[in-house]
Amino acid sequence: MSLSQVHVRKDELTNATVVEADSGELADGAVRLKVESFSVTANNITYAVVGDGFGYWNFFPPKADDPEGLGIVPMWGHAKVVDSNHSDIAVGERVYGYLPMGTQLDVRPGNISEASFSDRTDYRQPMSPVYNQYSRLAADPEHDPGREAERMIYGPLFKTGFIIDYFMRSESWFDAEQVILTSASSKTAMGLASVAKQNSPSIKRIGLTSSGNVDFVESTGLYDQVLTYEEVGMVPIAPTVTVDFAGNASLLAKLHEHFADTLKYSCLVGATHIEERGEGGMRAERGLPGPKPTLFFAPDHFVAFFKEHGPVEGGRMIAKTWHGFLDAVEGTVEIVKLQGLDAARETYLTMVSGSVNPAKGIVIEP
Numbered sequence: 001m002s003l004s005q006v007h008v009r010k011d012e013l014t015n016a017t018v019v020e021a022d023s024g025e026l027a028d029g030a031v032r033l034k035v036e037s038f039s040v041t042a043n044n045i046t047y048a049v050v051g052d053g054f055g056y057w058n059f060f061p062p063k064a065d066d067p068e069g070l071g072i073v074p075m076w077g078h079a080k081v082v083d084s085n086h087s088d089i090a091v092g093e094r095v096y097g098y099l100p101m102g103t104q105l106d107v108r109p110g111n112i113s114e115a116s117f118s119d120r121t122d123y124r125q126p127m128s129p130v131y132n133q134y135s136r137l138a139a140d141p142e143h144d145p146g147r148e149a150e151r152m153i154y155g156p157l158f159k160t161g162f163i164i165d166y167f168m169r170s171e172s173w174f175d176a177e178q179v180i181l182t183s184a185s186s187k188t189a190m191g192l193a194s195v196a197k198q199n200s201p202s203i204k205r206i207g208l209t210s211s212g213n214v215d216f217v218e219s220t221g222l223y224d225q226v227l228t229y230e231e232v233g234m235v236p237i238a239p240t241v242t243v244d245f246a247g248n249a250s251l252l253a254k255l256h257e258h259f260a261d262t263l264k265y266s267c268l269v270g271a272t273h274i275e276e277r278g279e280g281g282m283r284a285e286r287g288l289p290g291p292k293p294t295l296f297f298a299p300d301h302f303v304a305f306f307k308e309h310g311p312v313e314g315g316r317m318i319a320k321t322w323h324g325f326l327d328a329v330e331g332t333v334e335i336v337k338l339q340g341l342d343a344a345r346e347t348y349l350t351m352v353s354g355s356v357n358p359a360k361g362i363v364i365e366p
Contacts (some may be wrong), residue, residue, distance in 0.1 A: 004096070004366070005102035006345050007062045013048050013352050019340045021063035023104060031084045033095065033105045038077025039152035040347045040362045043160075043184050043243075044101075048352070054297065055127045060100035061312075072100045073348065074131070076362075077146060079105065088112050096143065096151065101344055103366045107134070114139045119330075128299035138291045142319065149335045150326060153247050153361035154187055155234035158325055160298045161191025162318055164243060164269065165199055167301055174264035176241040178204035180255065183245040185213040185222060187361075188269065192243060193222035194325040204257045207234060216359050220332050232258055243267045244293070256288040263290035269298075333361045341366050 001024040009015035026032050048071075051057040057071035064070055081093045086109050097103055110120035119132045137143045142151070143314065173179070179196065181189045184207025193205050207223040208231075215224045227234060232254045240259050244252055244267065256263060266288075306314045344364040 003061055003063070003102060003104035004341050005060075005072055005100060006341055006348065007064060008048060008073055010051060010069055010071045012055060014348060014349060016345050018345055019062070019064065023106075026083050026085055026106060027108070028085055030106050030108050031086050031089045032082050033079035033099070033107060035103050035105065035366050036078045036080055036094070037148070037152065037345075037363055037365045038075035038099055039149070040075065040101075040103070040344060040351065040364060041153060041157060042183075042351060043157050044073050044075060044348070045351050046247075058127060059098065059124060059131065060102070060105070061123065068114075069083045069287065072102060075099050075101050077152050078137075087115070094137045095134040096137060096140065096148075098131045101341070101348065103341065105209060109134075115141070130299040130302050130305070133213065141315070142322075147326070147362050149337070149361065152363060153333070153335070154325070154329070155322075156192070157187040158191035158194075158322060159302070159318060160188050160269070161193070162195050162321055163298050163301045163305060164192050164267070164296060165195040165303060167296070168196075168203075168241065168265075169200055171265075173203055174239075174241055176203065176239045176264045178206055178236070178238055178240050180206050180208060180235065180240060180242045181223075181245065182208045182243070182248070182251060182255075184209040184217045184226065186245050189223075189243070189245050190220060190222055190329060192324060193220075194328050195321045196320050196326075197222060198324050203241075208232065216332070220329060222328060239264050241265045241267065243269060243296075245269050250303075252293065253288060256290045256293075260289045266291050266293040268293050268295045296353050313338055333359055335361045337363045337365060339365050 003023050004018060004020050007017050007019050032330055043074060047056040052069060056074055059074050060072040061067060062070045062072050077099045078094060078096050079099060079280050081091050084091050107119040108121045109117040111118040116133055116135050124132050181193060183189055196203055196205055205223045206225045207217050208227055208229055209217045211228045214226055214228060231253055240263050242255050344366060347362050
């Protein structure tokens, strides 16, 4: 049995190749998943940009004669069990979770419940457990057969937005009156804006975006004010929190210089504009007025969140705002389904180049 994967040069993210390899024998206690679908979003580009620093390249080692310097970008999507050496997991079962940009994945199920299991493959254990859990769709309360595409496109990004709002609320928004969201057209920023609108209505939400995306961002109704990156100087001076999804060092500097001591917290989340991230990338922080920019790693915050609230209550809290978000964005994004890994490769390269149409959500069926 053979599989296909998209291999990316870790030191040259625009170098991506579709490669075929032999699947090999399925190990004892393992399950083989056939990848049915996954979304490609700005979130995946962040995985590639910060890959080595946070271990994202370690989830799915490439099958290659010489894998040195190669990596596979992780995706979120759906898969079907096509072979099983585990008595509790049957062939034909469908799951949702972290998948490679490829056609197949072998996992070793552990911590099995009716609704989920974790992959206990040895090389995945050093990474955050958030990424190793797979939902078993037959008993998954979040699963909606009619909204599988929306879950892939928005789900992980929305949850990052949710946990940022939760963190900010736990810190009383650092006594800020407004939050500035860069890359306001990105799905993670939209998720945060939606949750803040629901849970933190007293905080003014200001979105920064490129001039070509202003109409789209305004159409979502998630922001109190939308400005272009060139209009940073027009943002009212007030106690402010910034949440930077763009990873643009020069934009970050402008925000720090504009707000100076009125900037209460500077949160770094993603890198949607990687071509402009500059020296130091998302970690650029030297010589900036105001607070030191702090990198936000969502998986660690989720571990603490579920430890505090438990899986049932925590899931309920997320689901409540998730449905509100879906209602807010319904009809604003066109879902486009593309076939094959060549399409996945092309979509990934388009997003790496910064050419992202926020009005489209891309789903790949490899």
